[in-house]
Amino acid sequence: MANIFIGGAWPYANGSLHLGRVASLLPGDVLARYFRAKGDNVLYVSGSDCHGTPVAVQAIREGVEPGHIAGHYHREFADGFKQLGFTYDLYTRTDQRFHHEVVQELFRKLLEQGYLYSRTVQQTYCETDARFLPDRYVEGICPVCAKQARGDQCDHCSTLLDPADLLERTCGICGNPPVERPTEHYYFALSxxxxxxxxxxxxxxxxxxxxxxxxxxxxxxxxxxxxAATRDLSWGVDVPLPGFEHKKIYVWIEAVSGYLSASKQWASETGGRWEPFWLDGERDITAYYVHGKDNVPFHTLIWPAFLLGAGGLHLPDRIISCEYMTLEGKKFSTSRNWAVWLPYMLSRYEPDSIRYFLIANGPEKRILIFRGGNSFTATTENCSAPSATS
Known part of the structure; x- marks a missing residue:
């Protein structure tokens, strides 16, 4: 009997789930059902990413605490996945003590192994908002493809960026040009x-x-x-080091670490063992990671590097990375309020109909959705159905 780990990407809890996100995650449930039917030992986990910059910025816009935003959408996500029949062994959230402790433990281990180091850097600062800007909320022109991009990654050409790389930079919150200020941070030695x-x-x-x-x-x-492994933020997992009390562990480290923390939480709550799905000394482990195209480098390079740095943990075997879904030719985006939303679809269609459409059509290449009046129709281009073993 094989040990099958399936990790579904963690959606940002800053807005309702859209069909593009559901399409990228649904293959994970297909895999879980398939391997359970075969009699294999399956652990299928995911959760809501409650700490990211989008959550904090949404809270600023609404004048509430980030936890209020995160809690609202986490409950909505959990209900939506339940209605769609997702069979997670655990669907959890990142803004809880168990997750924080596992992430901090991993951070300390990487530091002890010499894979984290501190340095003073120039970081983008908005004088209008009186705050350091997370990379995602620095906007400008990508130096590679010359299209509009954010300071962490270009959605058009998939280049991994630093805010300093962008041309014609502006603050994503107020729109004013930012400045540079020195600040000390820890960096992960990915190179x-x-x-x-x-x-x-x-x-x-x-x-x-x-x-x-x-x-x-x-x-x-x-x-x-x-x-960078830390950032000047007020919302997230505390850096467990003296002198860094007002900084947080960067969400791109924290979120992928959720796969391990969720597995340990599941074991703690059920009395099961997480080790057969994670430790290299165990036999017959196959690890599937299910997510969208924008998350590829975090699952094929950054998360494997963390696991190698920590030592003794099983690396990803299968990467199920779906293509983007588009609406009228533009990529779905929660932060830009451009999508077809899951609550809308669930109020009008049976869950199995939604599942069938998304599984049958991909988007292995691309699904194009056109809006006309109050109705939606869809066509596909070069799509193929997800495979349980692909």
């Missing part, structure tokens, strides 16, 4: 894993979708860069 990750990717890529293979190859060819 030290270049050769090891290249070897890993060359072997594991046989179990990945083509978009994951191509994007990962591109990042490796460009050369991996060290990435």
């Amino acid at each position: 030290r894993f270049q050769n090891e990750l290249a070897g890993y990717a060359s072997q594991a890529a046989a179990g990945w979708r083509e978009n994951a293979v191509q994007l990962t190859r591109r990042y490796l060819e460009e050369g991996l860069r060290d990435r």
